[in-house]
Amino acid sequence: MSLLNRIFENVTSHSRVVIAVLLVLTVLVGAGAPMIEQSSSLDQFQSDSEAAEKLDYIDSNFTTGRENTTAVQVIVRGDDVLSKDTMVHALRFQQQLRENETVNKTLVDENPTSGVANVIAISAIQREKGAELRAEGEQLQQRSQQLNQTAGRLSDVLNQTRELQAQYDQLNASRQSGEIDNETYRQRAGEIETQLQGVRANATSELTANQSATFNQSAQQARGLQAQLDQLNASYQQGQINQSAYQERTSEIESQFQQVYQLGTQGVLAEEYEQLQTRSENLTEKRENLQNGSTPSLSAQIERLESMNQSQVDSTTEMVLSSNDSDGMSGQALAFMPTSYEPGTTEANATMLMVFQKQDGQSMQPGQGSDAIVESQSAIQSIADEEFDREAMVFGSGIISEEINQSMTDSLTIVGPLALLFVILTLLVAYRDLLDILLGVFGIVLVLVWTFGFMGWLGITFNQMFIAVPVLLIGLSIDYAIHVFMRHREEREQDTGAGVRGSMRVALVSVGAALTWVTATTVIGFLSNLVSPLPPIQDFGIVSSIGIIAALLIFGALIPALKVELDEILESRGYDRTKRAFGTGGGGLGRVLSAGAVAARKAPLVVIVLTVLISAGGAYGATKVDTSFAQEDFLAEDPPGWTKELPEPFKPAEYSAKKNLDYVNDNFVREDSQAQILIQGDITQDDTLEQVQQARDDAADKDTTLVLSNGEPEVTSPLSVMEQVAAQNESFNATFTAADTDGNGVPDQNLKQVYDGLYTVAPEQAASAVHREDGEYQAVRMSISVEGGAASADVTDEMRDVADGFDGDLEATATGQAIVFEIVQKQLLDTVIQSLIITMVSVFAFLMLIYRITEGSATLGAVTLLPVVFSVTWILGTMYLLGMPFNVLTGMITSLTVGLGVAYSIHLSERYNVELERRGSVWEAMNVALTGTGGALLGSAATTIGGFGVLVFAILPALQQFGIITGLTIIYAFLASVLVLPSLLVVWTRYFGPGARGTIQTKSTAAVSGED
Structure with missing residues (x-):
């Protein structure tokens, strides 16, 4: 007897010890669950790359005067948003933000709010x-x-x-x-x-x-x-x-x-x-203060606007928002207007104001707001709803973070009970026994306790991906339970004298190897994600593997031990615990399950050829599947109307971030949507700024570069900073002009003196574009606002083209969140390919080795894996047909398909091999395997499909896609195992199986006469 069989025998022999040990371990492991932390930020998906390193360099060495801040965009929509009344409300709204305790404590100290109303009021005051x-x-x-x-x-x-x-x-x-x-x-x-x-x-x-x-x-x-x-x-x-x-x-x-x-x-x-002379000096000082002095208070701005009539407001608005504004405020004001706005008009259907908040650490990525930021931005929305008599939407990292976290919570709240309900209903049909159902549900709970307990002890953060883990483990747990319970029922029917303990011993020994190989191959499939450079995907592979191992321990040891003890107690009190296995006993279901055997008997080669052709089509579609990694993947649409009728706590919240994000992308400058060009090297060489100017011109011509309504691109560079400072400071203007020898407005000599002069008169502005360390100039940067909805691939290609324009001793690198995300997107695709290859090779080698040791035939391992290979191509082809891309969840579908799909093949191959040795006839062995194990496979497939299928009701979009595609994966894996694998096993038996004499008999004809 093998070691594995002895281990499973001991489960029934020492059932009480098994129960005690595993329950104690459950308590110890489960103690780690409360330590789990949650994060919805996409920053955690970033891996090491040159672009990410350069972005960190920029964050560490350049400033914008607003370090460690996050920006909130408040969009006011409706008619006459440039009217006097609306702008006064906008200023009062800002005043309320400063007076509100929840919001005020998060605001930056200097100029925490800014909008077109401020620019117009300040302009009026200045005029x-x-x-x-x-x-x-x-x-x-x-x-x-x-x-x-x-x-x-x-x-x-x-x-x-x-x-x-x-x-x-x-x-x-x-x-x-x-x-x-x-x-x-x-x-x-x-x-x-x-x-x-x-x-x-x-x-x-x-x-x-x-x-x-x-x-x-x-x-x-x-x-x-x-x-x-x-x-x-x-x-x-x-x-x-x-x-x-x-x-x-x-x-x-x-x-x-x-x-x-x-x-x-x-x-x-x-x-x-x-x-x-004194009066003249005072006048000069007043003029300088007016030009460079502090911003007038909100009270002064409100007072000034209220003192003006609508005609005066319109006149000031036309002047400030005209493209040829002589006061130089047009560029600042137009940044608050829709990109479709016609400069100089007093009509607009939307306007924007910015709120700047303090946060712990600099981050350019929305979706990771602290509790204080989340609470304050919710308060901002409430204040906006009260102050404005028109639609006002708040768009910020706190709102996004809250909606992502809420969508995860709502998804679990809706999906979890639905998954359990579906499983219970399925088990009612499959088990038709209350105790078995309760044991199955109890086992599922323990598997989840083990999984999340290990997550806590290992310090793995719960993110968007892990919502799929409970559903995955529910399906796999029930899969294990059904195989054990159904096999136990079969043995009790066949050997009535064995009793509960004897039947369970035979069942565990019979399916134990299959469960172990299934666990091993599934773990291999998930651990293949360790090749991914993306930490959350690695964590997902680890946690899923832990959960699957936990499922084997719980349903391969604890639950069978509990069932043995409870069934013996009940039978000792006169209750009959004998039940018929699902799918056995003939009937319509048996005939359906035996369809694969019929096809294998009549035309196995036809089945195989048709499968290969369909798989070839799927393989072609696999090469066309897109990859996606973007914030939008995790933003929920507003849930369907029927969910609003759900009782608490199942009723989901309202979601607007996705709609608001789309609106901002289409109409406004996204505060967080920027590309960066980092220029390092000898930045004091004479032609550095000439090259920067050329790069600015190149960027302005790119399709993804955001263009304001005045036709000017939103680009910040050392030159734009210098031009602003030179317009306000005569001494720097003299330095700036003197360094321009050809009169084109770009300094082309003595750049070190120009940088020195800039740092002398405007150090904060200088630090936003020029990095100086120990008196040496190290780098300059360009910041290019890009279209919010632009594809990351397009942004990456175009910004890299801009960076390639630098030559000489200058090294230019294109970076920014979109570019970093594009790298992540490619790494995600690499993960799909690499994990598939590793999983296939590893499972192939494992199965061949195991079957060579246990069955004496390595080729049986290859045959067992073939249906899974087919189902992989089918699911990838389906993704192409459905237009479903690889994302952080669906990107794991290949390893998931192998990990889950091989379970069905292993169970059927194992049962077929056992029955073939027992009965000697291929057809009888195949019929018994399909109606016996096939029934268990159908039950486990139904529960797993239902478990994943309920994910379509999830609020999180990526989770919905994952549920659909995983449900289809299970269907394909089941169909491949019961329809295609029988034909493959028949061919294998004929040419590679026992005897391998080109016959489908393994015993003498006389011995099996009449059996087939």
Whole structure:
């Protein structure tokens, strides 16, 4: 007796010990279940790749001024979303967010909200302040002109003073020379003094006392200097001094005149000029503050909008949202408008505002919100519903995370009971015995306890994929139970004297090997997923394998031991526990199950040829199956109406994220939908920015690049940052312009000085585009907004084409979430292919080895696996016909098909081989195997199909697809085993089986005369 048979015999021999040990182990293992954590993020599916590493590099070394934040998009839809009333509501909505305790604690400190209403209100405030500053500037200009006119008038008076003094000096000279008499002198001198007094009086009439005194002082000094100059001229003319002394003395007097004029003009108006200078400096500061200062408060924005009439609002809206906005706010504002919006109009059917929240760690991937983020975004939706009198939808990582998690919960809540109900109904038909049904359900519960307990102890996170695990294990557990129970019933019918324990011993020894080989091959199938570079798929393979092994322990040991003990107790009290096995005893079901035997007897080669042809078609379709890995795969549609009538807690929640995501993709800039170009190497070489500019132009021409309604692509690069800073800072503008030698607006020399200047005047903006480490410049990056609904393959191809445009000492890499997901998508396809190959080769080798050892024929292993190979091609061809792609769940269908499908083939091959040895006739052995084991196969297939079939009622879309395709897999595997495998076994028996003499008899003709 083999070791395996002795192990199964001990289950019945020491049933109470088996029960005690396994129940204790169940408690210990199950203690790990509460430790399971849950995650719905797609980040966990990412593996190591160059694009993922570069994306991590960008997250670690570049900033946008909003590190560790997540952005929420609030879309307001309806007519007149640009009306004054709607925009005021948008600002009040933002104010409520800041006042709400749940939301406020998650908001970033600086400018946590922003939308088109903010841009328009701020623009209106700036225009108002700008008008005030222009008026003040005009006043200062007028005042400056007035002061200059006064200074000019005072200068003219000083000139007149000098002229009159010169006349007075000439009059004195004429008197001294006797040219005029004293009377004439006095008369003329008096006239001159009167004129001087009149000129001074006229000049000082509008001056203060101090100013008049200062001016009179300067006028007196001017008279004195003019007298000195006249005396000097007279001395020179009389030859009393030489020319050199004359020129020197004249120069000194002229210099003194300049001082006198300064005193008589600027000196007189010094205080006014100082005040004018102060006011001018204040005006300059106000203008700079207006341009670069802090954002006006929400209260100020609301107050400004409310003070405007609709015409003023429309005028400001047209100006701000025009493509040629002179204030430079158009690009900022248009980012909040639908891509179909016509710039400059006041009509739009939707607008968007952003809410920025703090989170633990930087993440570009939606769908992984913390509890605080989830709670706050739900609160944001509630506040939006109350504030706006039109539709307002909230789109953010918290909402998505909540819906994915909720869809998993709702799916389990609906699918779990349905699966159990279906299994119970099926078992009612198959078992027709309450105790056997209860034992089966109890066993299922224990298998799930073992599985989730191990998950907790191993620290494996529960994600979207693991919703399929309970259904998978329910189906497999019942599969094991049916085979054990049905075989036990058969033995009790055939050997009435063996009793409960004896029949169970024979049953376990009979099907134990098959159950063990099924477990081994199924585990091989699931563990083949370890070749996947995607951690969740590896975890799924591990957890599924643990569950399958647990199913073997529970239904191969614990449940049979319990059944033996309970049946003996009941029979000791007079209850008859003998039951007929499902599918035996003839009847319509027996005839249906024996159809494969009939076909194998009449035309086995025809069956095989037809199967090969159908499989060839399926194989062709397999090459056309698409692969999908996207957020949309895990976002639920709103459940069908009938689910709304379900009682609590089965009634599912409402789901809107999928619809909202589609709307945002079609109409707006997705905050998280960006491609990145990381440029590393010698980024200070002269042509770096020229290449960046060329890459920007290349990106603008790509189909997947998002284009705003003004026709401009949404691209951020070192150049765009530099242009913004240069427009606001004169010193950097000078540096930026000086480095541009060919006048094309792109610096092409001294780039290190340009980077230095950028970091000096705008360090935060610089860090968003240029990475500096220890004073050395390491990398620059471009950020390109892409169409939200663009295929990841298209984004990847086009962005890599942009990156390939860089040359020289620059290394450019295209990355971003879409590109990383495309890599995951290809890895998913690689996983499908590799796991299929590994599973096929491993199971093929395993079965050939096992059958060589146990049955003496390795070829029986190959024959047993062939129906599974056929069913794999059928299911892949079906996926192609249904347009169903490989995703994180359906991508495991090949290994699942082999793992599950081979079970049916092994059970039938094992039973056929046993009956062939026992009965000697191929046809009798085949009929007994198909009606006996075939009935068990039908029962287990029905429960497994039903278990997976109920997944169509799941809320999670990927789970629905998985349920459909897995249900079809079981159908194909069952059909292949009961329709195709008999023909294969007949051919194998004829050419490779016992005797292998080209006959279908294994005993002498005489011995079996009349049997067939």
